[in-house]
Amino acid sequence: xxxxxLKIVNNGGIVRSIQNHGIRQxxxxxxxxxTDRDGIRYYEKGRFISIFYDANPRVMREVGGILxxxxxxxxxxxxxxxxKFGDVNNLRESKNPYVQxxxxxxxxxxxxxxx
Numbered sequence: 001x002x003x004x005x006l007k008i009v010n011n012g013g014i015v016r017s018i019q020n021h022g023i024r025q026x027x028x029x030x031x032x033x034x035t036d037r038d039g040i041r042y043y044e045k046g047r048f049i050s051i052f053y054d055a056n057p058r059v060m061r062e063v064g065g066i067l068x069x070x071x072x073x074x075x076x077x078x079x080x081x082x083x084k085f086g087d088v089n090n091l092r093e094s095k096n097p098y099v100q101x102x103x104x105x106x107x108x109x110x111x112x113x114x115x
Contacts, residue, residue: 001018001049001051003066004051004063004066004067005018005051005053007059007062007063007066008053008055008059008063011055011056011058011059011062012055012056012059013053013054013055013056013059014053014054014055015051015052015053016052016053017050017051017052018049018050018051018052019049019050019051019052020047020048020049021048021049021050022047023045023046023047023048024045024046024047024048025044025045026043026044026045026046029042029043029044030042030043030044030046030074030075031043032071032074033071034071036072043074046074052081060078063078064076064078
């Protein structure tokens with residue numbers, strides 16, 4: 001995680017948090033690309049770690065490359081976190097929940113004024 005964090009910070013990103021979720025049972029038996037120092041290739045338990053960061057797409061690809069090259073990491077996933085600013089900045093009215101809420105309120109006011 002130190003190498004990933006340094007890559008993010010050195011390229012202008014911000015590491016928001018790193019969470020260690022501990023060692024957990026994996027959903028199924030995982031097979032690593034190579035055996036580890038002890039000769040183990042199949043794993044039934046693994047350490048789950050989440051890192052939340054803000055960075056540009058280039059840095060995200062570089063972080064993915066670091067994670068893919070590390071033989072201790074069985075699987076990595078990148079997800080883009082959603083936030084309310086994304087909804088507010090959405091230009092398509094049909095997809096913007098805030099615009100939909102205002103339109104519904106205007107319809108209710110219009111129908112109550114007609115009566």
